[in-house]
Amino acid sequence: MKKSLIKLENVWKIYLMGDVEVAALKDVSMSIDEGEFVAIVGSSGSGKSTLMHLVGCLDLPTKGSVFLDNKDISSMRESELAQIRGKKIGFIFQQFNLIPNLTALENVMLPLEFQNMDGGEAKEKAMALLNVVGLDDRMHHRPSQLSGGQQQRVAIARALSTNPDVILADEPTGNLDSGSGSEVLSLLEKLWKQEGKTLIMVTHDLNLARRSQRQIHLKDGKLWSVKT
């Protein structure tokens, strides 16, 4: 049996919108194993982004516990959470979210620099990763000088730079045309297979979701169904 990497136990996330309490997640419990490729599927407002934020240690649950590597993150301080995000989680966003004033290379180096890695070493590693995603000739371009697909590949290289256990991809192809979208997805799948990373992809696109090992469907903040 595989080791459980991420576990949610009766997780609630309640936002205060003015005076009204809105529950984005309602009593969600689930578990994701090490090395799994999971798609979290749901329409907008279903709570899938909230779920991703919790799994990515970007936010804390209102009630319930989130375990990462058997450690409860709900009671951690911000500096510890930052440490976990930096070391264990690689983020890929729909909007790419590269730092606009930094080159592709600098963007990929940034997470390593936050981990105090030596400059030369970080550069070497970042160059190798850009090579893996096929952008070795675009290293010194800024995001604005790159196409969407290229930007997302830089983001993938960045997500991989600290060699994290989990890759969290939030609608990774949402802003791409179908061609570069499928390229990006193939790249992710390849990395998942070769590197043995846990890949969690949030999407509303059922066609994409089908390529995962397991789909977790959310509706109105509740776990709807789990398809394997």
Place this chain on the structure above:
Amino acid sequence: MKIQKSLKLAVNILLHSKLRSWLTIIGIVIGVAAIVAIVSIGEGAQVSVNERLGGLGADIVTISPGFQRATGNFRGFGDGEGSATTSQKNLTNKDIQTIKSVNNILFVNGIVSGRADTSYLAETASLSIQGVDPLAWSNMITTGLSSGRYLNSGDTNMIVIGSRVAASTFKQSLVVNRDITIEGKPFKIVGILESSGNGDNIIYMPIDQARDILNKSTDYYDSISFKVADASQVDAVVNETTQRLMISRQLLGKTQDFSITSAQAIQEQIQSVTQTFTIFLGAIAAVSLLVGAVGIANTMFTSVLEKTKEIGIMKAIGAKNRDIMAIFMLNSALVGFAGGVMGILLGIGISTLLPQFLGGIAGLGRGGITTVVPLSLVIEAILISVLLGMLAGAIPAYRASKLKPVDALRYE
């Protein structure tokens, strides 16, 4: 994150900031420029005052008849426009003897002065004449010779002239060994003084002949100056001399009827006035600096707001609160630094140009005002601007660091 990496990111933010961010540092630029200009002009004024008065020698004390109350500070300068003069009892040989009896006085020079018609090659000009004790004068004068020699005791019909007398009074410049006529009597020039800004218009001659020319009695002096053995004893010697003169002039219990001023005292008084003025103007300029700091704070708040999303991204990829704090604090310190550097350059520019305008207006030309930009001022100005920048950036940076990653990421 290592500090040099944070600095690199801070530099990156600064280099990519918009024009309006640069505009807000104008407050700092102007503040620093104003302070640098004011202080350097103030320092320059000090230096030129020192140079001019230093020409008099810090160990020289001058006594003149009449006593001015209250505004007696600058007495002994020029021909003393005594407004509240109490008595006009002259200075006499007896006073010279009294002064000579005081310890620690090296030379005593009795002086008569006035104006006399001077002719050279059919040109005539009215010039200042000073009759001096040749030996004492030669030993007390601090102005060097550009040619010839000083006066010797026993010289008759010989004069030493100031640089402007030599260079620009007559069509043809005067040189050593030339004869000129003063009040109908021929005099030979034996020495020409260097330009010193002090006494450049004066003709010096032995006192006996000056009395003759200026029609003054043999027991009359317009002023007496003396040289103290050690500049550090000036105050004590001045006190001692004053007391002895009060006794010999039978003024005990009465009002002093002479003024005694040391060049040192004048120097100190002028310095304290320029200093007060510099501090006063500097304080006004400091207000501009303060406004500049508020400007930076304002820009930093905007910058943090603009960069909210980037802050979220950086937090998502592992930036800790203190990394964000460091980046924005350094950014704001850099803004201060940039403002400081520009301000210093502008200030130095102003301080070199302004005196030329002022000189033109106030007739202080002739290289009158110099400016001095001390290195310590430059360093202090930069330190202060960096500090102000950091201070101004502290709250915005703290806010940036405390942003919740999920909120920051969602910000558009």
